[in-house]
Amino acid sequence: MRVLLVHSNFPAQFRHLCVALGSDPADEVVFLTMNPRPEWNIPGVRKAVFLPDGEAAPGVHPLAAQGEEAARLAAGALKAALALRDQGFVPDVIYSHSGWGPGLYLGEVFPEARRLCYFEWFYDPDGADARFGGATQQPMDRARARARNLPILMDLANCRQGICPSRWQAEQFPPDLRRKLTVLPDGVDTEFFRPAPDERLVLPGLDLSGAAEIVTYATRGMEPYRGFPQFMEAAARLMATRPACHVVVVGDDRSCYGPPPGPGRTWKQEVLERLRLDPARIHFTGSLPYGLYRKVLRAGSVHVYLTRPFVLSWSFLEALSCGCLVVASDTEPVREVARDGVNALLTDFHSPQAIAARVAEALDRREESAPLRAEARRTILRDHDLRPLLARHVALVKGTEDGGTAAG
Template sequence: MRILFIHDNFPAQFGVLGMWLARQGWDVTFATNAEKAAAPGIRVLRYGPHRAPSKETHPYAQVMEKAAINAQGFARAALKAREAGYAPDIIVAHSGWGAGMFARDMFPEAAFVSYCEWWYSWPGADVLYLNEMNGEPPPESLESPMLERARNTPIAMDLTAADATLCPTRFQAAQFPPRLRPLLTVRHDGIDTEYHAPDTADRVSTLDGLVATDAPVVTYATRGMEPHRGFPAFMASLPAVLAADPRTVVVIAGENRVAYGGRSQRAVDWKEKALRENDIDPARVHFVGRLERPLYRRLLRRSNAHVYLTVPFVLSWSMLEAMSFACPLVLSDTEPVREFAGPEHATLVRMNDPATISAGILATLGEPTAAALRGRAAREVITADYSIAKLWPEKARLFADLVDARG
């Protein structure tokens, strides 16, 4: 079976699945805009835009122009591969940036799977939540609804061409218009539950001398430090947590950047703002940056209270990985979280209330036996329903069935 993945980034959602398929005997190619893409068993096909979008393009059409230029870059690379004899049986493309828009035209005999993460609307669930959280009225705009609707154009093109469409969670699928939801198959990317597993030896780790063996360790780990992931409220909760026990240490992994949100959010240095506004002892709150996977694993295995907060938006893999580690969890009581975890798995808190977050952290630290039981229950959810051992074979069968259906 010859499978072609298309994604601007690497390995992203498809890389590890591709390596697994290669080990099963599949012929795997990964088309990407990433310069340093490489993985065992995967052939890399590189594409890229030949120019930037024109500044003269109408604002409503700029997203589409950028997507079309990206799609043209893929089409040029695919044409060379096709002329060299390459012909995939199935194509799986991340929809949104446009690279897969012309994949069906390049390889008309292949089955085509669109991978969709989000349908844009105005105001979005995340924007409404942030406004409500900050006590602000719903945003009003004449132009924003049109700009957001236009962002869906590349996604809609992929949907109309697809033999099947994958969406990672029920919450994300619910953001699509009702007429489109029947086209979506909800399948998570999967968690490697063997790698992301608890280890009692790491429970007493000092993290290379960063913490004492008996220190209660509070952890926070997402891509960026931003309102979408509750960073300001988390930081505001820490003075009360640190004051309750002089041994407590906080370790924050991630980069000081905004991965999600509009221009107004990206203009703020949320880390600097939080440190300026909150009385936080720098000797007990450690920012360790973006961690390589083995260090990230050690950190979460050591955690006595792992905090994950999110507005109603795309759920981070990190939350499900923390569940797989059986971390004692403090989670935002928001819809994407509740799809996977309830009170029996975690302490749920209001992410707009730092006092509630600090109370949840302290309750988790103060009742380690109960917290550990909830952590084990959280891991059981992941091992039962979201393990790659279950989901990857299911996806392989789905892909093979689509190829068979096309004859």
């Protein structure tokens, strides 16, 4: 089978799928992407790089800006697809990541192909994420949110089937648009992310092997969507009252979701200027290779995961799979997976005081946490184990079965 995968990044959510499809000599796999990532090469997968077609036009109306960006990405991907067809590559199936535009017009180049789309989010000014902040939205802000759905709606209209990684994310789509959606979690490599009770935290330039208490936090970007300001305030409280407590933050000093605090500013800068933190006990590692990131998870005393009602992070599921003692925000995406006091400890996203108190409780009761940690691991093995989910994902791509459960 010939498969065309489409994502601006590489390999992103399709990493495990790439490995599975690329390992089958019966498959020819091409990945259409803007990111060549020379450090990432997956056997059996050929990358075809595209660029946005043209420059962003000046003076684009705010309500058309998202559509204009999607159109430039779609046109760039369309040109790359035409080149692939000229080279003799005609896919049986196109599987594209939706929301940003690259897959919008590939059906015009390859009308023979069955089209699948991976959907992460539907923007709703009355939805859970929009309500969460509590601020009143002006009509233009509401209109911008709805305008962000234009490429998503086009993808949904033109695909044969859509895939959502969680039921809660699928439920953000209006009920009458869910009939094409299948809920299929991305999956966690539970063989890799498994408990190691004797792990010690030793990284290049950082040795915490003798630390009595280690609180960990992992994120792609340090931003309000993932509760970074609240976590840092909670960390300051913990460090002030627990002199043996070290805090380790994994992630990049950038905003992946939402705007930065100001031009040329980052949320890390804002927080560090405002809080008094002991530099000997707060450790920023930057992004880490998977092996070192796993070491942080497994060596920590308590792992903190915070999120607004938005896309659920892999890091939360990976921490549970490692049997971490997790303190997490009591928000909808977390509650789809976690129950308070059963497989995690939940707390108020908005309250640094409540977060600090829950982490302190967890630190004080570590000796009693074995059942909770074990249940965290069982939850992932039952509902998010990569092996059965990947088999269903491959079957969905190859058209041998529907691959998951309907969104309802």
